[in-house]
Amino acid sequence: MTEPATPPRQRRLLVMLPLLAFATLAALFWFRLGDRDTSRIPSALIGRDAPQTTLPPLADLTRDGAPVPGLDPAAFKGKVSLVNVWASWCVPCHEEAPLLTALSADKRLQIIGINYKDTPDNARRFLGRYGNPFSIVGVDGNGRGSIEWGVYGVPETFIVGRDGKIAYKLIGAITPENIGTVLKSEIDKALKAGS
Numbered sequence: 001m002t003e004p005a006t007p008p009r010q011r012r013l014l015v016m017l018p019l020l021a022f023a024t025l026a027a028l029f030w031f032r033l034g035d036r037d038t039s040r041i042p043s044a045l046i047g048r049d050a051p052q053t054t055l056p057p058l059a060d061l062t063r064d065g066a067p068v069p070g071l072d073p074a075a076f077k078g079k080v081s082l083v084n085v086w087a088s089w090c091v092p093c094h095e096e097a098p099l100l101t102a103l104s105a106d107k108r109l110q111i112i113g114i115n116y117k118d119t120p121d122n123a124r125r126f127l128g129r130y131g132n133p134f135s136i137v138g139v140d141g142n143g144r145g146s147i148e149w150g151v152y153g154v155p156e157t158f159i160v161g162r163d164g165k166i167a168y169k170l171i172g173a174i175t176p177e178n179i180g181t182v183l184k185s186e187i188d189k190a191l192k193a194g195s
């Protein structure tokens with residue numbers, strides 16, 4: 001005895017149903033992933049002391065004729081600091097470099113750089129090209145120091161208050177938009193908090 005044949009319309013529906021389900025799931029995943037603003041990922045370190053990580057200076061780097069020191073955690077006490085994690089091989093770091101230089105004109109805060117997994121020659125060449133906004137540059141050759149800061153990738157920027165606590169974290173590059181809408185506001189809050 002033979003089974004009755006499935007009508008063509010039902011067969012098409014049976015074939016299309018799994019494809020439709022897959023397309024729906026794919027669209028859902030796409031929209032959920034595309035909607036993420038990684039710069040708003042919260043940091044577990046906000047409100048905590050800046051890591052007590054000592055990093056060596058970038059060899060042969062000078063500013064105003066004096067050697068630029070490495071990172072010493074004592075540098076955070078009593079000053080508002082903007083800490084930027086950067087590398088010469090990081091494309092967005094090239095784009096944000098002029099903005100960091102502009103921020104370094106504000107003498108109410110110190111700009112500290114953490115040079116991430118870079119070669120000294122390339123790092124010095126980078127700063128020679130764009131100018132050195134940093135009063136302190138710590139070299140993080142193996143990435144361990146950046147892990148203690150909770151860094152996801154470069155560039156990332158932190159604001160540390162006069163009390164030595166991390167007040168804000170920006171994931172991604174500094175841009176003209178986020179300087180005006182977020183970063184300057186967070187710097188002003190940190191400056192007012194300790195005055």
